[in-house]
Amino acid sequence: MTPPTRLSWKDVRDEIHKAILSGRYGPGDRLPRDADIAEEMNCARSTVQRAMQDLSDSGLVDRRRKGGTRVRAEPVTRATLDIPITRREVEQRGGRYGYQLIRRVEETAPHSVLATFELTTPQPMQRIEALHFSDGRPYILEDRWVCPETVPEIRDLDLTSQSANEWLVLNKPYSRCDMRFFAITAEPQMAELLETEVGAALLVIERTTWIETAPITTVKAITAPGYRLLTTS
Amino acid sequence: MTPPTRLSWKDVRDEIHKAILSGRYGPGDRLPRDADIAEEMNCARSTVQRAMQDLSDSGLVDRRRKGGTRVRAEPVTRATLDIPITRREVEQRGGRYGYQLIRRVEETAPHSVLATFELTTPQPMQRIEALHFSDGRPYILEDRWVCPETVPEIRDLDLTSQSANEWLVLNKPYSRCDMRFFAITAEPQMAELLETEVGAALLVIERTTWIETAPITTVKAITAPGYRLLTTS
DNA sequence: AAAGCTAATATGTACGTACTTATTTTGTCA
DNA sequence: TGACAAAATAAGTACGTACATATTAGCTTT
Numbered sequence: 001m002t003p004p005t006r007l008s009w010k011d012v013r014d015e016i017h018k019a020i021l022s023g024r025y026g027p028g029d030r031l032p033r034d035a036d037i038a039e040e041m042n043c044a045r046s047t048v049q050r051a052m053q054d055l056s057d058s059g060l061v062d063r064r065r066k067g068g069t070r071v072r073a074e075p076v077t078r079a080t081l082d083i084p085i086t087r088r089e090v091e092q093r094g095g096r097y098g099y100q101l102i103r104r105v106e107e108t109a110p111h112s113v114l115a116t117f118e119l120t121t122p123q124p125m126q127r128i129e130a131l132h133f134s135d136g137r138p139y140i141l142e143d144r145w146v147c148p149e150t151v152p153e154i155r156d157l158d159l160t161s162q163s164a165n166e167w168l169v170l171n172k173p174y175s176r177c178d179m180r181f182f183a184i185t186a187e188p189q190m191a192e193l194l195e196t197e198v199g200a201a202l203l204v205i206e207r208t209t210w211i212e213t214a215p216i217t218t219v220k221a222i223t224a225p226g227y228r229l230l231t232t233s
Numbered sequence: 234m235t236p237p238t239r240l241s242w243k244d245v246r247d248e249i250h251k252a253i254l255s256g257r258y259g260p261g262d263r264l265p266r267d268a269d270i271a272e273e274m275n276c277a278r279s280t281v282q283r284a285m286q287d288l289s290d291s292g293l294v295d296r297r298r299k300g301g302t303r304v305r306a307e308p309v310t311r312a313t314l315d316i317p318i319t320r321r322e323v324e325q326r327g328g329r330y331g332y333q334l335i336r337r338v339e340e341t342a343p344h345s346v347l348a349t350f351e352l353t354t355p356q357p358m359q360r361i362e363a364l365h366f367s368d369g370r371p372y373i374l375e376d377r378w379v380c381p382e383t384v385p386e387i388r389d390l391d392l393t394s395q396s397a398n399e400w401l402v403l404n405k406p407y408s409r410c411d412m413r414f415f416a417i418t419a420e421p422q423m424a425e426l427l428e429t430e431v432g433a434a435l436l437v438i439e440r441t442t443w444i445e446t447a448p449i450t451t452v453k454a455i456t457a458p459g460y461r462l463l464t465t466s
Numbered sequence: 467a468a469a470g471c472t473a474a475t476a477t478g479t480a481c482g483t484a485c486t487t488a489t490t491t492t493g494t495c496a
Numbered sequence: 497t498g499a500c501a502a503a504a505t506a507a508g509t510a511c512g513t514a515c516a517t518a519t520t521a522g523c524t525t526t
Contacts, residue, residue: 006480006516021406021444033506044481049508059315065507066489075402076315077440079412081464082292083310169308173254179312181462183416183434201416201434207310211254229414231314239486239510266476277511282478298477298518471524478517484510491504496497 007043013051015041020060020071028073031061079231081179083205085166086142086221090134098133101159102193106148113145116208117215123147126154128164131193137224138194144219151216165219172216174209181205181229190222200225240276246284248274253293253304261306264294312464314412316438318399319375319454323367331366334392335426339381346378349441350448356380359387361397364426370457371427377452384449398452405449407442414438414462423455433458 016031025031034052038045052069055061059078063069083089090097109125125145132140144164146154151172154164186200194202202225208218249264258264267285271278285302288294292311296302316322323330342350342358358378365373377397379387384405387397419433427435435458441451 008479017408021408027403035506045507046482046509047480050479052507063507064489065487066491066505068506074318074321075406076317077402077410077412079314079316079410081312081314083312085307088307169310170260173308175250175254177310177312177464179310179464181414181436182460183436183458185418185432185434199418199432201418203414203416203436223416225416227415231410231412241509268476278477279479279512280510283509285477296477297520299475299520300518301476467526469524469526472522474521475519476517477519479515481512481514483512485508486510487506487508489505489507491502493502494500496499 007041007047009047009050009054012037012041012043012048013054016051016055017060025071027071027075029071031069031071033068081229082232083179083207085169086132086140086163087166090132090139093134095134095139096136098136099161099163100131100133101163102129102131104128104159106155109145113218116218117147117210118213119215123149128159130159130163130165132163132165139224140227141190141193141222141224142219143222144217146217147215150211150214164217168209168217172209172211174211174216176210176212178208179206184222186225194222194224196225203227203229205229240274240280242280242283242287245270245274245276245281246287249284249288250293258304260304260308262304264302264304266301314462315465316412316440318402319365319373319396320399323365323372326367328367328372329369331369332394332396333364333366334396335362335364337361337392339388342378346451349451350380350443351446352448356382361392363392363396363398365396365398372457373460374423374426374455374457375452376455377450379450380448383444383447397450401442401450405442405444407444407449409443409445411441412439417455419458427455427457429458436460436462438462 019025034048035045038048052061052063056063059076060072061069062072087097104126106124106126108122113125114120114122125147128144128146130142131138132142142165146164148154157167182204184202184204186194186196186198186202188198191198191200203223205221205223206219209216252258267278267281271281285294285296289296292309293305294302295305320330337359339357339359341355346358347353347355358380361377361379363375364371365375375398379397381387390400415437417435417437419427419429419431419435421431423435424431424433436456438454438456439452442449
């Protein structure tokens with residue numbers, strides 16, 4: 001006498017996911033129509049549609065009108081990354097957060113920065129270098145450019161106690177964010193700031209944000225040796 | 234006389250997103266109830282619900298029953314990464330793909346590998362080292378462990394022409410995948426295989442997959458110098 | 467006061483219908 | 497045979513209702 005519990009779209013999603021995992025449907029195979037699955041599983045088509053949309057979002061299946069649903073022929077491994085404010089990241093790991101402004105100048109942005117922003121006309125930008133600490137040890141070295149045209153407040157902002165990272169995230173929501181990850185070897189200056197040896201391998205997390213097409217900021221977060229970036233499971 | 238075009242949930246989502254971007258609702262602020270937004274925007278509550286769910290998924294707002302919807306107080310930068318099969322990645326960049334098996338042995342997995350799989354009992358695993366090439370130049374060095382208990386087929390598999398990467402992705406769908414990113418300096422052996430100098434900074438993409446709780450494979454994709462990992466915009 | 471019960475409330479979800487839209491298939495005509 | 501138009505198809509979406517569920521607020525009891 002189990003109660004006639006209705007299927008949630010997540011149940012349906014997991015069911016279909018399992019069918020794919022089991023090999024019942026292999027890469028490229030076509031799945032039944034939503035309507036048929038709905039009938040078979042005794043639920044509404046809209047429920048199946050919601051489930052399928054989720055599977056499509058996670059890259060497991062391809063859906064096309066009239067073409068139906070098929071298992072992706074060349075699957076991708078899709079992962080989601082959460083990058084919190086650095087202060088919060090440190091605190092969540094149980095560390096004591098520290099922050100120090102290193103340098104702050106306004107100068108014409110180099111070509112590489114303009115290119116990152118997809119700009120062609122040169123313009124002055126604020127360059128801000130700062131260090132984030134965890135338990136007194138260097139954690140992330142931040143090399144940032146901020147566009148004063150989009151963010152005029154930056155000029156009057158006190159960045160000795162609050163980091164640009166934090167102020168921007170809280171006050172300048174973006175509509176587009178590109179991220180890049182790569183490795184570099186520590187140059188002498190970086191090495192000194194991060195209290196490591198020259199030549200150490202460092203993971204760099206580079207982020208660029210826009211509001212519509214107006215550039216906000218681009219930042220290289222140069223992490224201390226041993227830093228590991230994890231996906232959210 | 235514009236046609237009375239109905240609002241799609243994506244329209245509603247973008248509208249609310251814009252309201253947040255404009256600063257009308259700041260971090261921590263509470264948004265109107267779904268029902269009120271629905272009335273204001275002249276659509277059904279279910280439409281607003283779908284929009285809000287998406288905003289919640291992308292980390293912009295927090296939703297709680299009875300508590301209502303509020304803008305996330307400590308926003309996170311959420312990014313999505315797509316990692317395709319290496320062959321496809323090379324080909325999409327317009328390169329000619331090459332592959333070479335370097336080494337393949339079955340041995341007891343070291344503790345670090347067991348720990349990655351969240352296993353406690355030692356067991357034999359296949360270790361597979363292989364090189365992926367782009368236009369004849371080393372592109373990714375793959376250091377992989379496969380669990381024969383979960384993937385018995387691996388023992389009889391010819392890996393001289395097809396990479397384990399490709400076979401696994403096409404034949405062993407997973408239910409869980411953890412990823413880690415970090416930087417290392419090239420050791421002599423790696424440097425030789427990747428045709429670079431000892432000490433070069435290399436980005437490592439480490440992936441571990443399970444089917445339910447059964448370990449499938451864990452792999453360190455050691456990328457050639459200059460490799461950049463990008464988010465899908 | 468503190469603890470526990472009750473009511474109120476906002477989101478979560480399913481359902482079935484109606485309609486829209488992209489894509490493929492089929493059919494027609496030159 | 498090829499080009500083009502028409503029909504068929506399957507996903508995409510909106511809507512309004514009904515009900516479920518988590519969480520808060522208020523009220524009662526000790």
